[in-house]
Amino acid sequence: MNAPLRISPLHDVQVSHAARWTQAEGMQTPASFGADDAAKLVLAGIGDLSFRRRAGVKGAGAANWLNALGIATPPRHNSFLHMDDGTLVARLGTTEYLIEDAPGGTHADRISAATPGERIYPVPRFDAALLIAGTRAPELLRQTCAFDFDRLLPDGQALAMTSMAGVGITVLALDGPAGPHFRLWCDGTWGGYLWATLVEVAGDLGGGAVGLDALGSLAGQHNDASPWRHANN
Template sequence: MNAPFAPTRISPLFDEQAPHAAKWTQVETMQTVASFGSADAARLPLAGIGDLSFRRRAGVKGPGAAAWLNALGIATPERMNSWLRMDDGTLVLRLGNTEYLVEDMPGGGRTAQMSATAPTHGVYPVPRYDAALIVAGRNALELTRQTCAFDFTTLSPAAQGLAMTSMVGVGITAVAMESGGETYYRLWCDGTYGGYLWATLVEVASDLGGGAVGLESLGRLAQQ
């Protein structure tokens, strides 16, 4: 196994992933598994579990949060429990009524802009130390049925709704997205529980013909 870099940021999944990693890379100053081995590409179309924890995130909440974000040029969803993607690829999730999660694309600077701007009255920063996963492949929906009581068929890429629910006992935020006509799911959870969630989903995915997928095989899914 290639030795990992000495990064600025430590992945919340490192301890679980390190014994299985075949190749490492560094993205946004976080070490990330580039490949788990030659089977990665075959796993993705069936039930692939990918890791996007390296993306930079920031959160705010409070009655003034939406106006503050808008003043920074960051669009906010009109509906509670929904999400949008800005023209520059930034994801903005509205969690409940007045809390927002902002996630940069690789190389994006929206979260740095937020961190550099003092909050105004009614705006409260929310630290984000998420583990962020992708569940993709034709057996992805079956995987959610085996791990979560929430019905993922109610999530639609077109409707851009989100769910805050529990998966294998871990609180998650989930959305459905689309790439090449295929639906896949993005999941966020507290990084403290990220390793357990990743390992459990990989185990279930393995029974469905899939498993862990490194960044190289995720391809365009890692850029959305």
């Protein structure tokens, strides 16, 4: 395995827990936390998708600029869409956008390399990106956040910016093979605290941290042939 080029904001807090590591999108990330990862995922699994490449942009001209780069933008504020290639585009508020590539995608790199025009402002993204799944995930969310997650139906394409365990997060719901699951992003500097807090609460519910191997298609979503698997083999 080549040396990782990117460091996860969760690396320091995960290093004493991970049983096995892999490299995804150039970032060292836990492949497994133990033999019971899959069982934890069924109840309340906390996955780490910080390795996904992402970019941010804001400003009155941001939507048109992204459209010119071939990136579709959601028409409503606080909503998201998936492009045909699996790229997730989230509209945060009125004029800010978060673009997260599907595995192997290049939109984030193209955005970072492009020169923005007037009234377009790049937003550096160093998020901790988490995934919460399992039958007891709603219970976990109720214990850590005052927001009513029933309002985030997967087919509604809505996202929310709220506070979880005291940390500002962006969160949305997605459909998965075992029912709805939740993706959330927070500032990387708060990521270790939020991850440790969620893992502790999930532990009380029979779940816990889940490595990339057990996440399977949840980590790749629209693209099951995830390139990160090649790095693991």
